[in-house]
Amino acid sequence: MNWRRARDQVLTAGWLVVAWGLLWGEFTWGNLVGGALVAVVVLAVFPLPRVTFDGRVRPLALAHLVARFVVELVVASVQVAWAALRPGPWPRNAIIAVRLRVRTDLNLTLTAELVSLVPGTLIVDVDRESGTLYAHVFDVDGDLAADRARILALETRLVRALGSAAELRQLSSTHHTEPGGTP
Structure with missing residues (x-):
């Protein structure tokens, strides 16, 4: 996995963790860890098409x-x-x-x-x-x-x-x- 793909995966996982916290209505350590686990499972089971982040x-x-x-x-x-x-x-x-x-x-x-x-x-x-x-x-x-x-x-x-x-x-x-x- 190249650096850009890894960066994109991390950004996607970050957004999924934020969405998870917003769905639960609070950002506790448990929700952040749970969101991170859900993000890893989602990205592993349902690989997303390549969406690059060329922004800043x-x-x-x-x-x-x-x-x-x-x-x-x-x-x-x-x-x-x-x-x-x-x-x-x-x-x-x-x-x-x-x-x-x-x-x-x-x-x-x-x-x-x-x-x-x-x-x-x-x-x-x-x-x-x-x-x-x-x-x-x-x-x-x-x-x-x-x-x-x-x-x-x-x-x-x-x-x-x-x-x-x-x-x-x-x-x-x-x-x-x-x-x-x-x-």
Whole structure:
């Protein structure tokens, strides 16, 4: 196994451990060790296709990504709780298509994971060819453009934190158009 493949496996295992901790709702030593064991078993039993990380970790942008993610997590949790408890009609839901600007497998996966971890949104399908995420959004108020913009802003923060120079150029040079032709 070459150095890049080993690095990619370690990064993948790290993300699996983080996802494991988020699923349990806390990061205890037991959850971290359990997550590491699950990550090793998952990577051994279900080998992933080669997904390379050509990016660079930018600590300030990564801190911004994490801080904004935590804020979105808290705000969305309160909104979902309020929607469940408030009197009145049932909340309206929708499925929206969001075409990402950086269409690498890693970006599609990480963006989809972060979107799905926020209460009230869930990725229901991914079109790898076009780089489109299909997201179920909860309690929509008719402004689906705001939900699309929120997902694209998350993609932007993710690429700024972990993307390559080419991916950063893609973000700034790509004019964004949704499936169906609407900007």
